[in-house]
Amino acid sequence: MPTAPSSSKYVVIGAGLAGAATAWQLASRGHEVTILERSTPANDAGSSHGSARIFRYAYPDAFYTGLVQQARLGWDELTRLSGRQLITPTGSVDYGALRQPEVLARVLRAAGIEHDLLTADAARERWPQIAFDTPVLWHPGAGVIDAETAVTTMVELALGAGAQLRSDWPVAKVTETATGYRVHSDTGESVDAENVIVSAGGWLPSLLGELPLPSAFRAQIPVITVMQEQAYHFPYVDPDSAGRWPTFIHRMDGMQVYGLPGGRDASFRGQKIAEYNGGRPLASAADQDGILGAANRDRVVDYVARYLPGLDHTPYAETTCLFTNTPTEDFIIDRVDNITLLSPCSGHGAKFAPVIGQLAADLATGIGSVPQQFRVRP
Numbered sequence: 001m002p003t004a005p006s007s008s009k010y011v012v013i014g015a016g017l018a019g020a021a022t023a024w025q026l027a028s029r030g031h032e033v034t035i036l037e038r039s040t041p042a043n044d045a046g047s048s049h050g051s052a053r054i055f056r057y058a059y060p061d062a063f064y065t066g067l068v069q070q071a072r073l074g075w076d077e078l079t080r081l082s083g084r085q086l087i088t089p090t091g092s093v094d095y096g097a098l099r100q101p102e103v104l105a106r107v108l109r110a111a112g113i114e115h116d117l118l119t120a121d122a123a124r125e126r127w128p129q130i131a132f133d134t135p136v137l138w139h140p141g142a143g144v145i146d147a148e149t150a151v152t153t154m155v156e157l158a159l160g161a162g163a164q165l166r167s168d169w170p171v172a173k174v175t176e177t178a179t180g181y182r183v184h185s186d187t188g189e190s191v192d193a194e195n196v197i198v199s200a201g202g203w204l205p206s207l208l209g210e211l212p213l214p215s216a217f218r219a220q221i222p223v224i225t226v227m228q229e230q231a232y233h234f235p236y237v238d239p240d241s242a243g244r245w246p247t248f249i250h251r252m253d254g255m256q257v258y259g260l261p262g263g264r265d266a267s268f269r270g271q272k273i274a275e276y277n278g279g280r281p282l283a284s285a286a287d288q289d290g291i292l293g294a295a296n297r298d299r300v301v302d303y304v305a306r307y308l309p310g311l312d313h314t315p316y317a318e319t320t321c322l323f324t325n326t327p328t329e330d331f332i333i334d335r336v337d338n339i340t341l342l343s344p345c346s347g348h349g350a351k352f353a354p355v356i357g358q359l360a361a362d363l364a365t366g367i368g369s370v371p372q373q374f375r376v377r378p
Helices: 017-028 062-082 101-111 120-126 147-160 201-208 215-219 239-244 294-307 350-365
Strands: 006-013 033-036 053-055 087-089 092-095 116-118 136-139 143-145 164-166 171-176 181-185 190-198 225-235 247-252 255-261 270-275 280-282 317-325 332-336 339-343
Touching: 006 017, 006 181, 017 033, 017 147, 017 339, 017 350, 033 147, 033 190, 053 255, 053 350, 062 101, 062 147, 062 350, 092 101, 092 120, 101 116, 101 136, 116 120, 120 136, 147 164, 147 350, 190 350, 201 317, 201 339, 225 294, 255 294, 270 294, 332 350, 339 350
Parallel strands: 006 033, 006 190, 033 164, 092 247, 190 339
Antiparallel strands: 053 143, 087 143, 092 136, 116 136, 171 181, 181 190, 225 270, 225 280, 225 317, 247 255, 255 270, 332 339
16 A cells, blocks of 8 residues: 655655765755665666776866866765775876877866876887877876765765665656655655655656656757666786776777776776777666677777787676766756756766766755756756
8 A cells, every 4th residue: 555655855866876966965955855766876777886987087178177176076075074985096098089189188288187198109108008099198187986885975974964765766756746746656655845856867768757847848858868888897917917007088980998997896807898888779777688789799809909908808797887878968957846857977977976966956955056058958
């Protein structure tokens, strides 16, 4: 039988990086917050699991580089409050004809971020495990985010400030009430809220039709594509090189590949390598099956054999994850009535989590706005 609804001033749907960051921000400001998570925070069916996400400053758009600088302040605050290392420093290299390392260098120079622009020969001498084919941008401030620990930390801080967490609580729909909204679960439970923040990640496409959004607002939401990405862990040829690998992005004609130390996800003994948006499209996260396609595996294995001599090109572990993409690769952070849509997406949202939480909390409480490129409405 359905239970009587409980209530909360703010309900956050989804306890991934963005939802956890928003709940932490709201609770730390003294607001009443309930987090509704369909499974458990940072579970492996979402986009915020595991120990390996890239933190980097290098963007061709100065806006995003500046936003990373703001996010870094939030990461430092989380580290101070928790005593946990959430970002492991590794530095990062960007290269490839379409990656335009010279453009990236100009942006970092304008932002005052330490970097070097190296020739391919100089980079190969420094990192012989990588076969660079163009000039290389190096910036030492990059690193690897422990996403799972970051989510756990922000949820713990939110709970410590008075928030409530309901795990195994899959949201089915949101309806309007006389005083706000009622959030319904698949199992007949409900929570009443004055404000709802929807941070559902790859489940957002299937949930959008169950939200009481004005038709004019709904019509302007960009097309959201969920990709079941494929990532592979390749062992180091020299196990002693484990601490000498930077993260990297290599963009060439027809393929963009990224790599980073795999962390505890794969026993610290190899690099995590993937083709950016090389997986298959899904209608929503509910359709993921965890099956890796042979064609993509062959492409990535061939890439490693050609460009990463420091790795054995036989993967020892492989996995799938979700990218939630907008056409421009910008995020969605917007509010209509008292519903805030929050979808950091396109495979680069993890590094921004603390500042995304600040922006979403500001917007949901009505004390601030967000950058125009994150808004649904022009």
